[in-house]
Amino acid sequence: MTSTDPVLWEQDGHVVRLVMNRPETRNALGSLEELDHFVSLCQRANDDRSVRAVILTGKGSAFAAGGNVKDMRDKVGILAGIPKVQRDSYRRTVQRLAQAIRNIEVPTIAAVNGPAIGQGCGLACLCDIRIAGEAAKFAVSFLKLGLVPGDGGAWILPRLIGSARAAELFFTGDLIDAATARDWGLVSRVVPDAELAAEASAFAGRIAAQPPDVLRLTKRLLREGERAPYESVLEMSAAFQALAHHTDDHDEAxxxxxEKRPGRFEGR
Incomplete structure (x- = not known):
């Protein structure tokens, strides 16, 4: 891990910050190798049992600007080839990254420090919680580039803000500010830009103070609840609850x- 990596892994105790590290391109999604690196860090968060929360943010003045428009113009990199090749490339890169972020097993917080545009907005939406600095702006401007949302945003955005508002954003490509994003439910809170990093870290710290294995089980239940029938979620909840009752962390809680004191949880 070096300071020139496309995404930085910064760990403080049980909290990891994944920092998109291409400020010169406003953290636009880049090459196959860069996307593979990003995916590998998502898997690392799942494999490392010391990790209890992940913060996703961008370096510089932007959260993420989405796809690289110069590469679109020049039709190079992951955007090269005939339609069949490009379809497979999207599956292998952009969509694989989207699934990797969505499948992080611990709670994820997007600390949106600036514009989150196109696929950049999609990355924020894939996190469980979004906190925005006052300078944050959001747009799903695919149509303005003659494109459709290729990252699965057509599935997730209506579930976050409702179908009518999602359609408004997709069909117009309009930019909304942080306050509007909060009013629409896209972000849960807006804080001064200078306080964003500290606010996200404090929030992640409160999450990381919970029993870690049960925390992962709770996130799994929330994910299943998005697609499974109520009765199936009840069955899974009963099974997970039985496991939780037999953990050392439950006894400690x-x-x-x-004893009127904070719990000390070890993930056992």
């Missing part, structure tokens, strides 16, 4: 409750 009960002891901490009666």
């Amino acid at each position: 009960i002891a901490a409750f009666f």
Whole structure:
């Protein structure tokens, strides 16, 4: 891991910050190798049991500008080839990254420090929670480039803000500011830009203070609840609850409750 990596892994205790590190391109999605690196860090977060929360943010003045428009013009890199080749390339790159972020097993927080445009907005939407600095702006401007949303945004954005508002954003390509994003439910809170990093870290710290294995199970239930029938979620909830009752962390949580102190959870 070096300071020139396309995405930086910065760990502080149980919290990891994934920092998109291409400020010269406003953190536009880049080459196959860069996307593979990003995917590998998502998998690392799943494999490392010390990780309890992940913050995704961008370096510089932008969160992420989405696809690289110069590459679109020149039809190079992952955008080269005939339609069949490009379709497979999207599956292998942009969509693989979207699935990797969505499938991070611990809670994820997007700390949106500036414009989140196109696929950049999609990356933020894939996180469980979004906190925006006052300078944040959001747009899904694919139509303005003669494109469709290729990252699965047509599935996730209506679930976050409703079908009518999602259609408004997709069909116009309009830019909305942080306050509008909060009013529409796209972000949960807006903070001064200078306070964004500290606010996201404090929020992640509160999450990371929870029993880690049960935290991952809870996120899994929320994900299943998006697609499974209610009865199926009830069955899974019963199974997960039975597991939770037999963890050391559950015993510690009960002891901490009666002793009126914070719990000390080890993931056992």
